[in-house]
Amino acid sequence: MASLAEENYLKAIYKLHEKKGAMVNTSALAETLQINAASVTDFIKKMAAKKLISYEKSRGVMLTERGRHIALNIIRKHRLWEVWLVNNLGFKWDEVHEIAEQLEHVVSDELIESLDKHLGYPKADPHGDLIPDAKGRFAKTSSKPLLDCEKGNRVKFTGVAEHSNSFLQYLTKSNIKLGDELLVEAIEEFDKSFQVKINGKERKLLSKDVVKNLLVVLL
Amino acid sequence: MASLAEENYLKAIYKLHEKKGAMVNTSALAETLQINAASVTDFIKKMAAKKLISYEKSRGVMLTERGRHIALNIIRKHRLWEVWLVNNLGFKWDEVHEIAEQLEHVVSDELIESLDKHLGYPKADPHGDLIPDAKGRFAKTSSKPLLDCEKGNRVKFTGVAEHSNSFLQYLTKSNIKLGDELLVEAIEEFDKSFQVKINGKERKLLSKDVVKNLLVVLL
DNA sequence: ATACATAATTAGGCTTACCTAATTATAATT
DNA sequence: AATTATAATTAGGTAAGCCTAATTATGTAT
Numbered sequence: 001m002a003s004l005a006e007e008n009y010l011k012a013i014y015k016l017h018e019k020k021g022a023m024v025n026t027s028a029l030a031e032t033l034q035i036n037a038a039s040v041t042d043f044i045k046k047m048a049a050k051k052l053i054s055y056e057k058s059r060g061v062m063l064t065e066r067g068r069h070i071a072l073n074i075i076r077k078h079r080l081w082e083v084w085l086v087n088n089l090g091f092k093w094d095e096v097h098e099i100a101e102q103l104e105h106v107v108s109d110e111l112i113e114s115l116d117k118h119l120g121y122p123k124a125d126p127h128g129d130l131i132p133d134a135k136g137r138f139a140k141t142s143s144k145p146l147l148d149c150e151k152g153n154r155v156k157f158t159g160v161a162e163h164s165n166s167f168l169q170y171l172t173k174s175n176i177k178l179g180d181e182l183l184v185e186a187i188e189e190f191d192k193s194f195q196v197k198i199n200g201k202e203r204k205l206l207s208k209d210v211v212k213n214l215l216v217v218l219l
Numbered sequence: 220m221a222s223l224a225e226e227n228y229l230k231a232i233y234k235l236h237e238k239k240g241a242m243v244n245t246s247a248l249a250e251t252l253q254i255n256a257a258s259v260t261d262f263i264k265k266m267a268a269k270k271l272i273s274y275e276k277s278r279g280v281m282l283t284e285r286g287r288h289i290a291l292n293i294i295r296k297h298r299l300w301e302v303w304l305v306n307n308l309g310f311k312w313d314e315v316h317e318i319a320e321q322l323e324h325v326v327s328d329e330l331i332e333s334l335d336k337h338l339g340y341p342k343a344d345p346h347g348d349l350i351p352d353a354k355g356r357f358a359k360t361s362s363k364p365l366l367d368c369e370k371g372n373r374v375k376f377t378g379v380a381e382h383s384n385s386f387l388q389y390l391t392k393s394n395i396k397l398g399d400e401l402l403v404e405a406i407e408e409f410d411k412s413f414q415v416k417i418n419g420k421e422r423k424l425l426s427k428d429v430v431k432n433l434l435v436v437l438l
Numbered sequence: 439a440t441a442c443a444t445a446a447t448t449a450g451g452c453t454t455a456c457c458t459a460a461t462t463a464t465a466a467t468t
Numbered sequence: 469a470a471t472t473a474t475a476a477t478t479a480g481g482t483a484a485g486c487c488t489a490a491t492t493a494t495g496t497a498t
Contacts, residue, residue, distance in 0.1 A: 003454080003455090005456090025475080025476085026477085027474090027475060035455090036456075036457060036458080037475075037476065037477085038456095038457075038458080038476085038477070038478080039455070039456050040476095041476060042455080042456085042478095043455070046455095057463095057477080058462095058464070058475080058476055059464095059476095085330075088337065089333040089334065089337055090333060090337075091329075095329075099329075102326065103325060108317070108321070110314075111318050114308040114309060115308065118307065118309075222485095244445075245445070245446055246444090246445060246446080254487095255487060256445075256447085257446085257447070257448080257486090257487075257488080257489095258485070260446065260447055260448085261447090261448095261485080261486085262485070262486090276446085276493095277447075277492095277493055277494070278446095
């Protein structure tokens with residue numbers, strides 16, 4: 001139904017909406033899709049005509065129910081493929097994004113449901129991002145940035161809020177993995193750096209830029 | 220490098236050449252790709268300009284070394300994905316073609332090599348078609364149509380020469396699977412139908428249309 | 439050798455998804 | 469309120485891949 005370009009626009013709109021809330025404007029879309037703003041204006045008018053999004057001229061766009069449904073399906077596929085690449089093919093969590101960007105556009109409901117089953121119906125991808133079910137519903141979670149925790153909290157590291165290769169590779173290098181238990185031993189008021197103990201063993205100092213991108217749940 | 224359309228043209232040219240030998244003509248390509256002959260003429264001129272094929276006006280086309288290499292890579296990917304779909308995801312051999320037609324265009328050498336390894340470096344796909352290696356080389360095989368065998372021959376069923384769903388489903392229904400041992404008990408001169416014993420148990424009558432599409436190796 | 443059928447090509451057009459340059463809205467600043 | 473900066477839109481254009489209709493090659497049969 002939706003073309004490759006439409007799928008990419010829908011996904012970008014979904015993610016920008018998720019991050020910034022409210023309407024998504026032309027320049028933000030142009031930036032994330034690496035497409036000229038004039039082309040974006042053009043394209044969103046056509047998408048609005050197809051009822052994939054609602055468009056208020058010079059104001060921005062929002063997903064319709066239909067658009068949201070398609071976006072969530074792409075995200076579902078992307079994350080399932082990432083799980084497969086990491087768990088079954090041995091890729092690292094910083095190596096799977098580009099490949100999943102291609103695989104997410106393969107069209108076959110039977111394939112995706114078989115893959116989901118094959119993987120054991122995972123709830124999250126290798127970065128801890130939740131995987132919506134076939135109807136677009138997410139499991140509930142109470143994760144929050146480590147930055148919002150207090151001294152003495154014991155938490156589990158469940159996801160990242162930043163997906164850049166440099167951040168993922170920093171964590172790998174620092175031997176901090178999804179599922180690790182973190183104990184907040186001290187918080188430096190001045191720069192919001194955190195001293196944490198990892199899995200009751202190693203002690204590490206994490207900068208504010210790091211702790212704001214570590215998502216955790218209280219234990 | 221090669222676009223989706225180019226990849227499909229290259230694959231079609233490879234397969235038509237394999238089947239008919241010599242040059243591939245415009246109308247055959249148009250027929251298999253389900254594209255108008257005028258469009259094909261247009262497109263092959265552009266592909267020739269890119270040295271993917273050599274083109275003799277009004278005569279037909281042939282793959283260049285580069286074009287052949289790309290075609291074999293697509294075929295390699297297609298067949299590896301088919302193995303995965305059948306062996307790991309539980310699809311039937313008549314259900315995988317359309318999905319593999321999409322997956323074959325995903326671009327990532329690391330992915331394909333990892334997949335190959337994950338699958339245990341299979342030599343053939345679920346229909347018995349040989350899988351070329353990364354350099355485009357096939358394992359040698361001495362398979363031939365069952366039709367060319369003689370009374371008394373004991374053979375192993377290793378592949379099909381016809382990939383239509385109706386033929387694949389006929390075999391499934393008849394409980395004839397890749398790897399089965401067939402004993403030629405009798406050949407009816409009049410209509411070339413074969414009486415065979417399967418795995419030393421069940422006895423079956425197979426029409427000429429069936430035996431010419433069963434590929435076997437002598438035991 | 440000529441006529442006919444079939445195959446291939448040329449010419450002109452269309453849609454999708456992009457572009458640049460010019461213009462118009464909107465928001466921010468004085 | 470007027471100016472300025474930024475964002476968005478409009479207008480006109482391009483390349484890739486397709487189309488139909490008309491024309492030209494090629495091969496076959498008389």
